[in-house]
Amino acid sequence: MQYLFDEQGVLARARLNLHAVFALEALPADVHDALVGTDAGTSRFRQLILLGHGGKALWRAVTAGGLSTDDPIDSHSRDAASAYLDTSPACADYEFLYPPSDNPVPLIRIGELAGWHHASKFRVGINRDWGSWFAYRALVLADSRFTPVSRPRDTSPCDACEDKPCIKACPAAAVTDGEFLSGRCFDHRLSDGSSCAEACQARLACPVAAEHRYCDDQVRYHYGRSLESLRSYRKRGLV
Structure with a gap:
């Protein structure tokens, strides 16, 4: 059985309004190897989940409680993703690859696969829906059974x-x-x-x-x- 990702809008209400879900086995080899490699401990995972936000609403949600941590946006995003995955019947286990932001994960490449990212001339990702006003907020390996989600690749x-x-x-x-x-x-x-x-x-x-x-x-x-x-x-x- 597969489940629709964020069907009840839990993450959307946390202002993480961009979602992509990939089957690990379907990822291009370069991306799969960069994320999983030969680590036997990751063999329990089935899917890769990419979360992001577009627009102004996330900032309002984060600042409503004050900027109380060193990286309040990362803290908010990780907490919201954890709360959702901890309670979802579709997810048995998961591991964050990002944040922390010092992990060498190919976010831009994955954003391209998700249909979110084109290169702009000022070196910030851009797409038709959000312009350059979007960002990657979490990347998670998961032992989950969500229906894969991405948007069709379009032109820049x-x-x-x-x-x-x-x-x-x-x-x-x-x-x-x-x-x-x-x-x-x-x-x-x-x-x-x-x-x-x-x-x-x-x-x-x-x-x-x-x-x-x-x-x-x-x-x-x-x-x-x-x-x-x-x-x-x-x-x-x-x-």
Whole structure:
């Protein structure tokens, strides 16, 4: 017997509104091996579950109780996923691969398989429904019997964008019609008085699903954290 994933909307009410479920045996070999490899302890798992969110609602849910942990979004997402899987008759056992965020899992590749992710010119995933305003929140190996879920792979919304406002909006000229020039981006973000310290101007200029753009507080939160990481990497000579 198979079960519909989140049929009662438990995770949706926790504002984890993007779901994908894959049979492990059906995954491409590169993804399967990156997640499971030869670890005999993972042989009990049947499925891979990817959870995400799109839009502004998750931030409101997380901040309603205050930002009380080091990573409140990860804590909220993990707690909500655990509560659902612990009580679902479809799931006998599970193991988180993400979060923690330092696990080397191929989230972007899995997002592509789920039909969520296309590469944008400003190096953030994008799709027609949510623009670039979505994110991966949990990746779980599960001994479960959910009906597989993904969305059909479509074309990138960038392909139909003629004006390319993201290119014009980038003050570092890092966003181009070809490759993304990461060195220019990093140098500008780390410069004094940078207009991209707390937000990506190219991303803000993108018109795709702009109605789902994160609020200013959420944008500052995410980019503030990424700026801290970038400063640490620069000190260590990694970028």
